[in-house]
Amino acid sequence: MDDHATKRDWAYCREMLQKVSRTFALNIMQLHGDIFKAVLLGYLLFRIADTFEDNLYQGEEKKIADLEDFSEIFKGNKDLHQRLRLYESLKFRWDENSFEKDLIENGSAVLRCYFDISETYRRIIDPLLVKTSEGMAKFQRRKLESKSAVFQLADIKELEDYCYYVAGVVGVMLTKVFCEKQSIREKRSELERFEVHFGLALQLINIIKDYEKDVARGWFYIPVTVTKNYNIELDKIATLSVDQRQGIVQELIPCVVRYLDSTLKYIRLLPLHETSIRRFCVLPLVIGYRTLAKVVQGEGNKISREEVASIVNKTALYAQSNRALEKDYLEIRERYFIAGGGTL
Numbered sequence: 001m002d003d004h005a006t007k008r009d010w011a012y013c014r015e016m017l018q019k020v021s022r023t024f025a026l027n028i029m030q031l032h033g034d035i036f037k038a039v040l041l042g043y044l045l046f047r048i049a050d051t052f053e054d055n056l057y058q059g060e061e062k063k064i065a066d067l068e069d070f071s072e073i074f075k076g077n078k079d080l081h082q083r084l085r086l087y088e089s090l091k092f093r094w095d096e097n098s099f100e101k102d103l104i105e106n107g108s109a110v111l112r113c114y115f116d117i118s119e120t121y122r123r124i125i126d127p128l129l130v131k132t133s134e135g136m137a138k139f140q141r142r143k144l145e146s147k148s149a150v151f152q153l154a155d156i157k158e159l160e161d162y163c164y165y166v167a168g169v170v171g172v173m174l175t176k177v178f179c180e181k182q183s184i185r186e187k188r189s190e191l192e193r194f195e196v197h198f199g200l201a202l203q204l205i206n207i208i209k210d211y212e213k214d215v216a217r218g219w220f221y222i223p224v225t226v227t228k229n230y231n232i233e234l235d236k237i238a239t240l241s242v243d244q245r246q247g248i249v250q251e252l253i254p255c256v257v258r259y260l261d262s263t264l265k266y267i268r269l270l271p272l273h274e275t276s277i278r279r280f281c282v283l284p285l286v287i288g289y290r291t292l293a294k295v296v297q298g299e300g301n302k303i304s305r306e307e308v309a310s311i312v313n314k315t316a317l318y319a320q321s322n323r324a325l326e327k328d329y330l331e332i333r334e335r336y337f338i339a340g341g342g343t344l
Contacts, residue, residue, distance in 0.1 A: 028043060
């Protein structure tokens with residue numbers, strides 16, 4: 001491709017990031033250089049897989065086929081031409097007017113940019129896209145086999161397995177990408193202990209705050225082992241009592257807090273001079289635990305734009321001070337999640 005075409009593709013990727021996720025755009029834009037490019041493209045490719053999984057226009061059989069076909073693109077060290085050829089038919093499998101569908105229709109631009117970065121990053125990201133796509137397909141197959149209009153996960157273990165495929169794998173990608181920097185590579189073994197937990201924490205928070213919307217598309221991620229304790233019936237999700245809603249949150253809080261604790265430990269391992277990477281990690285963590293605090297208080301499931309702006313401003317301080325970040329987290333943790341938690 002000529003330089004003009006390459007610049008156009010990169011401009012599309014940057015623009016689409018803002019459209020498919022304002023939240024992740026905030027933290028990805030904290031990054032610089034090759035790491036910015038690798039994480040941007042990795043995120044968009046994972047987002048394409050997410051769209052195949054959770055769109056409202058297809059049944060499970062077609063979703064499984066799409067996810068398996070998408071997975072095939074990233075197997076076997078294929079060149080760009082082979083990948084573009086395999087991707088072509090994936091664009092046209094349903095009609096929809098959304099930014100996510102626009103991303104799928106123009107996924108070729110993402111793939112071309114993917115070959116404008118070092119092969120090192122493709123070696124990192126390729127197998128993880130295979131893993132996430134095949135993991136999502138596995139859960140779609142479970143729903144298909146259940147013949148349930150709304151598929152509910154069985155227990156916390158199954159919930160964590162699902163979260164691993166849709167978010168934990170992203171944590172693995174980030175660690176591998178970050179460890180291309182020598183100063184971070186020295187911490188690799190320690191970071192790897194917590195890399196999956198980073199994604200699990202954020203995904204579990206999303207599930208807690210959005211489970212009503214998930215039911216509308218045929219999924220209920222709150223496990224049977226939780227809902228049976230509060231006599232919750234799937235066809236009455238919209239009319240849950242206050243006690244039932246609080247019960248769901250309180251049952252899952254210990255699990256979420258364990259992973260939030262690990263995420264803080266992950267960030268503390270990152271060298272203080274790696275400011276952009278630390279800002280990238282700090283921002284979703286703070287937004288995540290402050291969103292969860294709102295849910296716990298029964299004040300809705302979103303933080304305002306003003307609060308997000310305030311968090312963005314504080315991120316500069318937290319990126320430079322583990323103590324300041326830990327103080328803010330532990331105050332929220334003890335006040336709303338688990339009293340008497342103490343220093344981690």
